[in-house]
Amino acid sequence: MQQSNAAATAFYDHAGGGGSFNNAGPAGGDAGDAVMARWLQSAGLQHLASPLTSTGIDQRLLPNLLMQVRKRPLNKKEISRKEDDIVTVDENALMVHEPKLKVDLTAYVEKHEFCFDAVLDEHVTNDEVYRVTVEPIIPIIFQRTKATCFAYGQTVHGSVVLLLISSSRNMFFISGSGKTFTMQPLPLRAAQDLIRFLHQPVYHSQRFKLWLSYFEIYGGKLFDLLSDRKKLCMREDGRQQVCIVGLQEFEVLDVQVVKEYIERGNAARSTGSTGANEESSRSHAILQLAIKKHPEIKESKRNNDGNESKSGKVVGKISFIDLAGSERGADTTDNDRQTRIEGAEINKSLLALKECIRALDNDQIHIPFRGSKLTEVLRDSFVGNSRTVMISCISPNAGSCEHTLNTLRYADRVKSLSKSGNPKKDQAVTSLPPSNTDASSASSLPAPADIEVVYEQQQESKVVDTSQRVVEKDVYTVDFDKQLSKFPSGYSFNRREESGLTSGPTGRERFEVNNSYGSSTKRVYSSNSQYSADTEEKVQKVSPPCRKVTREEKSDKMAGIIAKKDGGGSDLSTTKSRQSNAVSCSNANNVGHRQYDPEPPDENINAILEEEEALIAAHRKEIEDTMEIVREEMKLLAKVDQPGSLIDNYVTQLSFVLSRKAAGLVGLQARLARFQHRLKEQEILSRKRVPR
Numbered sequence: 001m002q003q004s005n006a007a008a009t010a011f012y013d014h015a016g017g018g019g020s021f022n023n024a025g026p027a028g029g030d031a032g033d034a035v036m037a038r039w040l041q042s043a044g045l046q047h048l049a050s051p052l053t054s055t056g057i058d059q060r061l062l063p064n065l066l067m068q069v070r071k072r073p074l075n076k077k078e079i080s081r082k083e084d085d086i087v088t089v090d091e092n093a094l095m096v097h098e099p100k101l102k103v104d105l106t107a108y109v110e111k112h113e114f115c116f117d118a119v120l121d122e123h124v125t126n127d128e129v130y131r132v133t134v135e136p137i138i139p140i141i142f143q144r145t146k147a148t149c150f151a152y153g154q155t156v157h158g159s160v161v162l163l164l165i166s167s168s169r170n171m172f173f174i175s176g177s178g179k180t181f182t183m184q185p186l187p188l189r190a191a192q193d194l195i196r197f198l199h200q201p202v203y204h205s206q207r208f209k210l211w212l213s214y215f216e217i218y219g220g221k222l223f224d225l226l227s228d229r230k231k232l233c234m235r236e237d238g239r240q241q242v243c244i245v246g247l248q249e250f251e252v253l254d255v256q257v258v259k260e261y262i263e264r265g266n267a268a269r270s271t272g273s274t275g276a277n278e279e280s281s282r283s284h285a286i287l288q289l290a291i292k293k294h295p296e297i298k299e300s301k302r303n304n305d306g307n308e309s310k311s312g313k314v315v316g317k318i319s320f321i322d323l324a325g326s327e328r329g330a331d332t333t334d335n336d337r338q339t340r341i342e343g344a345e346i347n348k349s350l351l352a353l354k355e356c357i358r359a360l361d362n363d364q365i366h367i368p369f370r371g372s373k374l375t376e377v378l379r380d381s382f383v384g385n386s387r388t389v390m391i392s393c394i395s396p397n398a399g400s401c402e403h404t405l406n407t408l409r410y411a412d413r414v415k416s417l418s419k420s421g422n423p424k425k426d427q428a429v430t431s432l433p434p435s436n437t438d439a440s441s442a443s444s445l446p447a448p449a450d451i452e453v454v455y456e457q458q459q460e461s462k463v464v465d466t467s468q469r470v471v472e473k474d475v476y477t478v479d480f481d482k483q484l485s486k487f488p489s490g491y492s493f494n495r496r497e498e499s500g501l502t503s504g505p506t507g508r509e510r511f512e513v514n515n516s517y518g519s520s521t522k523r524v525y526s527s528n529s530q531y532s533a534d535t536e537e538k539v540q541k542v543s544p545p546c547r548k549v550t551r552e553e554k555s556d557k558m559a560g561i562i563a564k565k566d567g568g569g570s571d572l573s574t575t576k577s578r579q580s581n582a583v584s585c586s587n588a589n590n591v592g593h594r595q596y597d598p599e600p601p602d603e604n605i606n607a608i609l610e611e612e613e614a615l616i617a618a619h620r621k622e623i624e625d626t627m628e629i630v631r632e633e634m635k636l637l638a639k640v641d642q643p644g645s646l647i648d649n650y651v652t653q654l655s656f657v658l659s660r661k662a663a664g665l666v667g668l669q670a671r672l673a674r675f676q677h678r679l680k681e682q683e684i685l686s687r688k689r690v691p692r
């Protein structure tokens with residue numbers, strides 16, 4: 001297998017390679033911008049044009065959902081324990097070599113192959129991750145875009161798993177998969193670029209400002225990480241706008257301040273009152289950078305209570321989300337009740353997130369935001385003009401194999417449910433004819449910008465026999481270049497120097513992808529592998545092999561597609577061949593396999609969480625009422641002590657007050673008893689569940 005990170009390379013190559021996309025004329029967010037840019041230019045005022053217009057970025061060409069996977073390198077401990085690197089990366093695909101044992105204890109390897117928009121291997125730096133994920137989105141934040149960037153993957157703090165390899169019992173300490181490592185630099189870099197944009201006259205003159213907030217969702221509740229972990233409430237206004245009451249927002253003028261806030265938030269996250277690390281892996285941390293447009297305010301009227309942010313109108317926003325460890329959602333069978341409830345809450349939010357991404361990507365009218373606190377909070381980031389980047393982080397070591405597969409299956413599921421991952425939902429794509437058409441029709445190629453990503457028709461996940469899979473072997477075709485071409489040229493590695501706007505901090509290294517990937521990844525795998533000599537390798541293709549398409553083949557394919565598109569007509573044989581070839585790499589992973597979804601939300605858990613909220617609210621209310629009653633009692637006592645007071649009045653009023661007091665207490669006690677009963681029920685139910 002050729003080892004190269006061509007997924008990333010393709011991003012850069014394509015954009016760097018020019019092509020008609022680059023010549024597509026002024027590509028602002030809309031035609032008006034382009035007209036305005038030309039008009040300003042004619043008047044010698046081009047510096048007032050929207051920076052977006054001048055970068056030639058067409059936000060409509062950015063994919064709505066970008067799904068990437070990042071593999072971290074083996075860490076020192078894993079190397080010293082001679083753990084195997086079981087993940088190999090090949091362009092936009094990766095293979096997990098799962099060590100397994102037969103019943104007779106013979107070892108074998110089961111391979112699982114996955115394809116994503118891009119797979120970033122262990123040599124890819126954080127700089128490069130930023131460039132292919134967040135950087136292209138930054139300019140469109142100024143054009144009313146709400147973007148969301150997730151990191152997803154296993155988080156383990158000193159957990160120990162036992163794994164059987166080659167008949168011997170080995171113990172592995174699992175490390176995190178790199179979510180924090182990946183996510184942490186992104187907001188900083190984004191802030192740096194956002195601030196640079198803010199300095200452009202067009203934004204400066206409109207009083208655009210950058211605001212930062214940082215909060216977490218833990219056990220279905222919101223806490224402000226920049227305000228002593230104060231509990232926050234979420235409210236929806238009449239226009240269904242989500243508002244997090246009490247969330248502190250801070251204006252940021254330079255990157256250093258952003259860094260300090262992030263550090264402060266991270267510290268609060270891991271050293272909270274009940275917390276420490278264990279807790280942080282069970283919470284979703286959300287850092288938001290919002291661009292707001294502020295009205296002109298006279299100095300004398302300036303609001304100095306730190307709430308100036310409220311006067312600004314949100315123009316665009318980018319949210320960075322460090323999701324709770326994926327395996328935490330699995331903690332629903334063991335551990336104490338609290339852990340199980342939290343695990344269920346994580347499951348619920350991961351499922352809800354997937355459902356929302358799916359619904360949005362398919363332009364569904366109803367988006368199930370209410371599925372979880374996480375999706376409710378993100379509601380305004382998803383509606384309207386939105387972009388989502390999901391980075392699934394995986395560990396390479398054998399000890400993490402199960403978690404790695406679960407992470408990849410979740411990502412695969414999200415992607416395959418989305419429009420771009422499922423051609424059935426895209427008429428334009430499904431109507432395209434098969435690949436093996438004469439390349440001579442290339443002359444009729446329209447501009448690449450008009451061509452959609454081409455996937456072969458996907459089959460629903462079902463068990464397909466192995467011989468069939470061999471036939472299906474060579475048919476996976478994704479015009480990845482086209483997919484990548486949706487990214488603007490100004491935001492490529494090779495071109496970035498040419499784009500004045502994208503010149504970041506000095507010392508950003510260029511991405512040398514082709515020299516080290518091939519050999520090194522392979523070397524790591526084979527040198528560490530125990531399987532090659534003494535184990536039988538079972539290539540049980542749970543997923544049909546994905547073949548990476550060469551550049552020439554891609555253009556051949558494209559030519560065929562266009563020829564068919566122009567010529568119309570689909571003969572039986574091609575239709576047939578297309579159908580028999582119809583397996584996408586993405587969906588194929590599920591063939592013969594349980595699809596990985598977090599456990600469906602347990603209705604009981606939902607009810608418990610709701611009742612818990614209600615109980616706490618009722619308790620608060622009861623205290624308020626009691627205080628009111630105590631005040632009345634004090635007045636009563638003061639009155640009765642007055643000379644000439646009427647004892648009958650006192651008795652009647654005291655009786656009334658005490659009845660109210662008792663009624664309040666009885667009501668709260670009844671609610672408490674119901675809640676206790678619920679907890680008991682939940683405990684019994686989860687104990688009945690067969691442990692995984």
Ligand SMILES: Nc1ncnc2c1ncn2[C@@H]1O[C@H](COP(=O)(O)OP(=O)(O)OP(=O)(O)O)[C@@H](O)[C@H]1O
Nearest residue numbers: 072073154155156175176177178179180181182281
């Ligand atoms: N791509 C990478 N290159 C080099 N080191 C990495 C990479 N990804 C992760 N690491 C290292 O691996 C370790 C675990 O990473 P990280 O803490 O980001 O994991 P995590 O998924 O956030 O887990 P946790 O929530 O438990 O911290 C860290 O020491 C980190 O520096």
